[in-house]
Amino acid sequence: MVTEKITQPVLNMTCAACASSTQNILTFVPGVITASVNYGNGKGNIEFLPGIVAPADMKASLQEIGYDMLIEEEESSFENVEHIKEENYKKLRRHTIWAIVLAIPLVVIGMFFMNMPYANEIMLLLSTPILFIFGKRFFVGAWKQAKHGSANMDTLVALSTGIAYLFSLFNMIYPEFWERRGLEAHVYFEAAGVIIAFILLGKLMEARATGNTSDAIKKLMGLQPSSVVVYRDGEPVEIPIADVQIDDVVLVKPGEKIAVDGEVIEGNSFVDESMISGEPIHVEKIQGEKVYAGTINQKGSFRFKAKKVGKDTLLAQIIKTVDEAQGSKAPVQGLVDKIAGIFVPIVIGIALLSFVIWLIFGGDTGFVYGLMAMVTVLVIACPCALGLATPTAIMVAIGKGAEEGILIKDA
Structure with missing residues (x-):
């Protein structure tokens, strides 16, 4: 049977586990033979049987779990995709700046002035917008994943900061629960707020790094007059x-x-x-x-x-070759994708285990320390560096080669 291959932009991915998830979703669509999604350049290479499935069916499958795929020629054009990335980057930068602005006084109060009057209430006011306005994307993403029995980096961030926030809120409203047991009711609003601020800063740096990898294609497209x-x-x-x-x-x-x-x-x-x-x-x-x-x-x-004319020119073919090469995966990336796919559930399991161990052997303070250990494990275990390193390196290398007139067909 005759198959067709397409390369389309995939939106709303936040980590390497998302690429693995979208790849699995596309693979299970009837009529799709192979699917490969690259988190580095945000594109999916799909081979399918045109008589059985259409790109619209793949798009619908991804939208069910909170992702999206651009399939129309105009919306999936390089210029439109770059515009979407630029708008998302501006929004992310705005949220990051505001989160950091609110996180600075939050840390100062939480670390040095925790005993001043109304310290807890002030920290609550500062941390709430950080989590639920500027960090809203993590909770929305985690909820969409949870509805389909899946998990990604958003799940880790939402669980860690959400637990710290709710635990602090409980301690602020009902400190007698701990005081009756001879313990002090600590709050961790600054931890929840700073975690969101730092992760947003990391996402901003990541977006900037991956955005620069398209410079080679921009320069090639600039060779053509308007x-x-x-x-x-x-x-x-x-x-x-x-x-x-x-x-x-x-x-x-x-x-x-x-x-x-x-x-x-x-x-x-x-x-x-x-x-x-x-x-x-x-x-x-x-x-x-x-x-x-x-x-x-x-x-x-x-x-x-x-x-x-159009896509048939030699220049258009060169641009397409560079784009496809940047989206191709090195053999080691297959192993990375497999690890990223099971990474989040394993991390959640380890976090729960650390909480249970503290609860059993930690004595009177076991619950508090167990909670902090669980939050720590959820925060530090992010698979993004693991999943982003290889594709980013490939994209930069192939892009630099194209700038120097060297075309690399596949990673």
């Missing part, structure tokens, strides 16, 4: 490059970038084709010679007939 002069009814007309059709006659003036692939029909010039061949020597173009999108005309002027 508009072009074509002859319509014998008159030169400037039109957007997207409107150029096969067999249009295109005018190229000195110093201009060639917009599409074609064949020279009139005039002659020398063209800089170093972006294709790597050779610095300019190539002479006379009637009958082929010209390619992204190359730069020198001193002469000529007309050529468009032969390949």
Whole structure:
């Protein structure tokens, strides 16, 4: 049977475990043969049987658990995806800044002025917006995962900070519960708030690092002009490059970038084709010679007939090759994905075990110390570095290679 392969942007992933989860969801869709989702560049490579399943079915399967996939040509375009990433980055940066601004006085009060009047109430007021406004994404993500019996990094963050917050709230409202047992009712609002602030800061740095990996594709796309002069009814007309059709006659003036692939029909010039061949020597173009999108005309002027436009040009194929190579997975990434897939449930198990051990052997303070041990395990055990290291390294290496004219087909 004839299969079809597509590469589409996958949205709302927050960690390597999300990539593993979305990959499993797509794999179990009837008609999907193979699926590979890369957290580093946020894209999924899917091979499927067109007669059995359509991209809309895959999109619906992902949306059920809180993810999404862009399938329309316009919405999945590089420019639109970059716009979405930029908007998400701005929102994340805004939330991170506000979380840090509120976390600083929270830490100062929690560490040095915990006995001042109304200290607990002030810390409650400071930590509440950090958790439930600026850290809302973690709780929403955890809830969507929980509804489908799954877990990811959001689950770890929401559990750790939520438990610390609720435990502190209980101790503030009902301190007599501990005081009757000869213990002091401590609150940990500053711990919950600072955890959210630090994780948001980490997510911001991560978003910035992965965002920079698309610079190579941006530079390749910048080789193509946004508009072009074509002859319509014998008159030169400037039109957007997207409107150029096969067999249009295109005018190229000195110093201009060639917009599409074609064949020279009139005039002659020398063209800089170093972006294709790597050779610095300019190539002479006379009637009958082929010209390619992204190359730069020198001193002469000529007309050529468009032969390949849009996605069929050599430049578009180079961009596609770089994009696919950046999304490919090295063999070691398969092992990383497997670990990330079971990492979160194992961490939750270890956290519960540490709580139970403290509860059994910790004496009067066993509950409090057990709770803190559980929160600590949930916070520090984040699989993102594990899942992000390999794809980010691959994307940066392939991107740098493309900038230097070296095309790598697969990791």
